[in-house]
Amino acid sequence: MFLPAPDLSCSDAYACFGVRAPAVRVAPDGAVLAVGLTRPAAALDLIRMAAPSGLVPTRTDATAFRLRWFAYTHPVRSGDPATRPACPGEDGAFPVVIWRAADQAAARSKVGTRTAADVLAVVA
DSSP, X not given: OOOOOOOGGGSSHHHHHSOSSOEEEEOTTSXXXXXXXXXXXXXXXXXXXXXXXXXXXXXXXHTTOEEEEEXXXXXXXXXXXXXXXXXXXXXXXEEEEEEOGGGGHHHHHHHOSOOHHHHHGGGO
């Protein structure tokens, strides 16, 4: 059973990622982040909508998705991380479903050498 996704307006998602609703972001290492979702199927659909004609995960890829919770760190200096690992239910915590760059190898081999970062860069 999955925890329901929180209302992002009551979380730190805007401070960390600048989003007020579920959104897709691409990390510098190529990992695809579905911010604000707790269910792999919902993340799969959101990623597909973000890049309908490019590289998108399949249901098989969704089994490799990782759910993590984060919160704002209150960085002290420029360059300090804005996020830290958090627990569900913690004040400000928000979920992120992560499709790691390392887990995208199977998807890349299906469509050639393009990476999810190449296709999804337009949404970042």
